[in-house]
Amino acid sequence: MKPEEFQALCVPPECTLHAALARMNQVARGILLVLGPDGRLVRTLTDGDLRRALLGHLAETSPVSSLPAQPPVTVSEAATAAGVLALMDRHLIDHVPVLNAAGEPVDVIFRRELSQRIWLSSPHLGEEETAFVEDAFKTNWIAPLGPHVDGFERELAAHVGLGHAAAVSSGTAALHLGLLLLGVKPGDTVFCSSLTFVGSCNPILYCGAQPVFIDSEPQSWNMSPAALERAFDVARRAGRMPSCVVLVNLYGQSADMDALLPICERYGVPVLEDAAESLGAHYKGRSSGSFGKLAVYSFNGNKIITTSGGGMLVGNDAELIARARKLSTQAREPARHYEHTEVGFNYRMSNVLAGIGRGQLRVLEQRVQQRRRVFDIYREALADLPQVQWMPEPEGMRSTRWLTCFTLAGPDAALRADLVMKSLERHSIEARPVWKPMHLQPLFKGAAYFSHGPDDDVSARLFDAGVCLPSGSNLTDEQIGRVIDHLRRALILAEDRRAAA
Numbered sequence: 001m002k003p004e005e006f007q008a009l010c011v012p013p014e015c016t017l018h019a020a021l022a023r024m025n026q027v028a029r030g031i032l033l034v035l036g037p038d039g040r041l042v043r044t045l046t047d048g049d050l051r052r053a054l055l056g057h058l059a060e061t062s063p064v065s066s067l068p069a070q071p072p073v074t075v076s077e078a079a080t081a082a083g084v085l086a087l088m089d090r091h092l093i094d095h096v097p098v099l100n101a102a103g104e105p106v107d108v109i110f111r112r113e114l115s116q117r118i119w120l121s122s123p124h125l126g127e128e129e130t131a132f133v134e135d136a137f138k139t140n141w142i143a144p145l146g147p148h149v150d151g152f153e154r155e156l157a158a159h160v161g162l163g164h165a166a167a168v169s170s171g172t173a174a175l176h177l178g179l180l181l182l183g184v185k186p187g188d189t190v191f192c193s194s195l196t197f198v199g200s201c202n203p204i205l206y207c208g209a210q211p212v213f214i215d216s217e218p219q220s221w222n223m224s225p226a227a228l229e230r231a232f233d234v235a236r237r238a239g240r241m242p243s244c245v246v247l248v249n250l251y252g253q254s255a256d257m258d259a260l261l262p263i264c265e266r267y268g269v270p271v272l273e274d275a276a277e278s279l280g281a282h283y284k285g286r287s288s289g290s291f292g293k294l295a296v297y298s299f300n301g302n303k304i305i306t307t308s309g310g311g312m313l314v315g316n317d318a319e320l321i322a323r324a325r326k327l328s329t330q331a332r333e334p335a336r337h338y339e340h341t342e343v344g345f346n347y348r349m350s351n352v353l354a355g356i357g358r359g360q361l362r363v364l365e366q367r368v369q370q371r372r373r374v375f376d377i378y379r380e381a382l383a384d385l386p387q388v389q390w391m392p393e394p395e396g397m398r399s400t401r402w403l404t405c406f407t408l409a410g411p412d413a414a415l416r417a418d419l420v421m422k423s424l425e426r427h428s429i430e431a432r433p434v435w436k437p438m439h440l441q442p443l444f445k446g447a448a449y450f451s452h453g454p455d456d457d458v459s460a461r462l463f464d465a466g467v468c469l470p471s472g473s474n475l476t477d478e479q480i481g482r483v484i485d486h487l488r489r490a491l492i493l494a495e496d497r498r499a500a501a
């Protein structure tokens with residue numbers, strides 16, 4: 001709800017029934033809030049309350065305070081959408097005011113919005129997926145392997161300008177194979193971006209290796225060249241070089257390859273590019289995911305294109321990708337019987353899902369445009385709020401804006417970001433913090449970490465002050481508008497709260 005709309009819901013106890021009725025018609029929300037002189041909620045007024053009062057012979061000129069008292073049903077600012085809905089059902093009501101700790105109403109939640117949840121990033125099918133999947137059924141090619149798997153691999157590799165691709169069951173599986181193929185063994189160390197999803201680094205543990213986490217830089221939110229340089233310097237002096245660097249491209253944006261790759265090259269350490277979130281992004285005209293010795297894409301349900309679940313390992317080294325295919329199908333040796341000399345995995349993508357992937361790949365560029373447009377709408381609508389600092393898009397990079405993310409500037413950013421996300425959640429709008437950095441995760445307690453500057457932990461700051469907004473390519477303008485209206489009010493309220501504190 002827009003800030004002025006909320007103001008229009010509020011009336012004083014002296015307000016006449018006539019004036020209340022007029023206001024009720026004007027705001028057309030089916031509810032008014034009666035506020036005492038101290039700003040606290042005295043009661044709510046519904047259409048029904050007013051109608052009953054007038055039928056009960058109260059004069060139109062009587063104040064609303066002459067109505068029989070009725071304690072309002074309210075929720076606190078910590079309420080969730082699910083909790084609010086349960087309360088509405090219990091009391092058979094369609095709107096609930098939200099009170100702050102002082103008992104002042106700060107918001108109203110309506111039943112209608114709770115039934116129309118707005119997701120962070122939901123799957124968005126195109127027109128051709130069904131035809132590919134039907135083909136898989138018609139030809140009885142439901143098993144892993146099959147023409148759609150080959151087709152999807154070929155088409156994706158061509159799309160990103162690489163020679164080879166191996167389709168697997170998830171991005172995580174692709175990362176696991178990538179690490180093994182780059183020679184990561186038990187006891188090794190692997191450098192990895194700290195600001196990422198845990199799927200980037202769980203496979204390091206599968207290999208029995210230890211992650212060393214590298215901070216972000218503020219310009220791209222991706223791996224800091226300064227931190228990487230220091231990590232290498234320390235590793236060299238300790239005589240313990242990493243076997244590989246997992247370089248993550250976050251939220252649809254490439255890392256600064258021109259700064260990072262020469263450092264890895266100088267130390268002779270291969271890069272495994274985690275492009276799970278950046279399919280469709282460009283760095284200086286080249287596809288994100290085409291920079292590492294190997295790279296990984298994900299087609300999980302929340303990614304820019306999806307096969308419901310799936311991943312791809314890509315690269316220009318035909319031999320490595322052929323080995324990935326072998327390892328992903330239980331490492332079977334070429335023989336009529338089942339012959340095995342090494343450990344394999346059941347990681348192959350199925351022909352049905354590859355069919356979905358082929359259809360999705362055809363709309364990838366459209367999805368990039370749609371997500372960028374969502375970002376542009378947010379940016380323009382909130383341009384007057386200087387506390388909102390969007391994830392930057394440095395010169396020469398084209399982000400897909402897979403997720404629209406911002407950090408809040410100014411003091412107590414974490415507190416305000418928390419208030420904003422809670423407020424959106426009450427209205428059934430899914431907003432999330434920026435990834436919690438891996439060096440702050442209990443899972444990786446004790447792991448080595450190199451921050452951007454000696455006293456500058458960039459990823460921790462981004463986590464504290466960051467918010468990811470609903471960003472799906474299938475959001476309607478009406479839904480984006482709903483997010484913007486609630487967000488604007490939540491941002492202003494959070495600012496007021498800090499000013500008052």
Ligand SMILES: *Cc1c(COP(=O)(O)O)cnc(C)c1O
Nearest residue numbers: 170171172197199200276298300
């Ligand atoms: C989604 C994601 C993964 C894992 O991909 P899955 O297909 O879900 O296994 C890895 N890294 C990053 C950065 C991701 O966002």
